[in-house]
Amino acid sequence: MAATALLTYSCTTSEEENILSTQDYISLNPDMASTYAAMMDLDSLKNDNNGFFVHAEMNDNSTYIYGENHVYDAKNGWSFSTPYPWPATGYPMTFYAYYPAPSVSNLYSLCSECFPAPYVFPMMIPTSKEDQEDLLFARKTANSKPDSGELPLDFVHILSKVNFTVSTTDALGPISDPNHKVYVLAVGFCNLYAGSWFWGDNIEFGPCFTPQDFNYFNSFEPLSSGAYPEKEFADATNASFYSSGDGQKEHLFLLPQEPDVWDVTSGAGPQPDEAYIKMLYRLENSFYNDSIGYEFASNHPDYEDSDLEAAGYDGPLYLLVGYSFDATWVSGTAYSYNIPLPGGGGGILLDTYFYDNQGNQTDLAFDCNLYDHVFGSSCKLASAVYDWDYKAPKKSFDFVTTRTGR
Numbered sequence: 001m002a003a004t005a006l007l008t009y010s011c012t013t014s015e016e017e018n019i020l021s022t023q024d025y026i027s028l029n030p031d032m033a034s035t036y037a038a039m040m041d042l043d044s045l046k047n048d049n050n051g052f053f054v055h056a057e058m059n060d061n062s063t064y065i066y067g068e069n070h071v072y073d074a075k076n077g078w079s080f081s082t083p084y085p086w087p088a089t090g091y092p093m094t095f096y097a098y099y100p101a102p103s104v105s106n107l108y109s110l111c112s113e114c115f116p117a118p119y120v121f122p123m124m125i126p127t128s129k130e131d132q133e134d135l136l137f138a139r140k141t142a143n144s145k146p147d148s149g150e151l152p153l154d155f156v157h158i159l160s161k162v163n164f165t166v167s168t169t170d171a172l173g174p175i176s177d178p179n180h181k182v183y184v185l186a187v188g189f190c191n192l193y194a195g196s197w198f199w200g201d202n203i204e205f206g207p208c209f210t211p212q213d214f215n216y217f218n219s220f221e222p223l224s225s226g227a228y229p230e231k232e233f234a235d236a237t238n239a240s241f242y243s244s245g246d247g248q249k250e251h252l253f254l255l256p257q258e259p260d261v262w263d264v265t266s267g268a269g270p271q272p273d274e275a276y277i278k279m280l281y282r283l284e285n286s287f288y289n290d291s292i293g294y295e296f297a298s299n300h301p302d303y304e305d306s307d308l309e310a311a312g313y314d315g316p317l318y319l320l321v322g323y324s325f326d327a328t329w330v331s332g333t334a335y336s337y338n339i340p341l342p343g344g345g346g347g348i349l350l351d352t353y354f355y356d357n358q359g360n361q362t363d364l365a366f367d368c369n370l371y372d373h374v375f376g377s378s379c380k381l382a383s384a385v386y387d388w389d390y391k392a393p394k395k396s397f398d399f400v401t402t403r404t405g406r
Contacts, residue, residue: 026056027077027149028078030154030155045155047072049071050100051070051072053067053070053100056096058091059091095139095142137156138153140152159254161251161254165336167236167239168234178234182232182234183282185280185359186228188214188215188277191276192275195255196209216241223359261326262275263324264379268371275327278320278350280318280319280320281319282294292374293317296314306362308364319366320350320351323339324379325382334385334388336384338381347374347375354366
């Protein structure tokens with residue numbers, strides 16, 4: 001049976017328009033209402049020649065506006081290329097609006113062959129962070145024609161926003177030793193939902209949508225040439241992988257979901273349908289540059305006569321580790337996972353062999369058992385939860401999540 005996450009829209013009577021009209025044509029105006037979508041602000045909507053995408057239904061579920069772009073003009077304000085008059089009857093009338101429009105978005109596409117209403121579409125999140133984008137949604141019900149002819153819209157974020165930070169800590173707290181350094185080669189999620197149906201009222205996950213991996217920093221796909229740049233953390237507390245000027249790179253856009261996560265207390269590795277975090281890293285400290293991993297492959301005791309020596313590689317060696325995490329992700333909400341290294345848990349070993357700086361598994365082993373804890377025993381990361389812009393939450397959605405299986 002398909003797993004379903006229902007996204008229920010909360011619409012109060014104060015949000016429904018119930019006023020008389022003297023204006024002939026429909027205009028949907030995000031300027032007139034609070035817009036809870038700062039990643040794409042009103043200027044973004046106004047300056048986009050494609051505007052936002054609109055579908056409207058009458059009270060008998062008949063379609064009144066069948067997927068039209070609503071654009072802004074400094075002279076005429078918000079309008080459709082072909083004007084739609086406010087109907088005399090057929091209320092309440094419900095409007096669905098999306099930005100960006102499907103004609104220019106790589107997140108979703110219309111599926112009129114499958115479903116009659118264009119507000120129903122398959123949504124697929126790109127696994128590459130560089131290809132991701134924000135996606136906004138508004139739903140509004142008019143009980144009658146507005147006086148001005150303009151109906152205010154509240155745009156909200158459909159997706160969740162997730163990022164990672166690192167803190168250099170041990171069991172006693174932060175490590176201020178400048179010689180204690182963590183080098184991360186890659187970090188990301190495994191087995192998250194990337195695709196769903198969006199119905200305007202809910203998001204549905206089904207068996208046709210295979211869980212995907214999402215890279216946050218670099219990638220776990222081995223390079224054929226060059227090397228991934230490692231990220232250094234020293235005397236760090238909730239330190240970012242990206243500078244503030246990197247903007248969108250600082251986070252992943254992901255579907256709101258509640259995945260099955262890896263049970264790290266089982267002593268076994270993650271199952272094929274369990275979500276988890278994986279990371280490649282090495283660690284240096286004041287006593288030993290090769291505390292975890294190796295600064296130079298030749299420092300490994302088995303380097304001589306290894307495949308790496310034969311290939312002439314003497315770069316760093318990294319451990320591949322995994323973490324469980326708490327995840328009940330809600331639309332329009334930001335989540336940050338801080339990774340303490342070494343901390344109470346330096347991850348659970350996902351491979352007993354080291355990796356080079358291209359992300360390739362090597363033939364040099366780490367003297368530990370598969371799925372052992374590298375440090376301590378705490379390997380489930382808790383998230384810090386914020387609204388989209390790290391301020392007090394402002395949302396137009398209430399969420400009820402029900403799942404019957406993956």
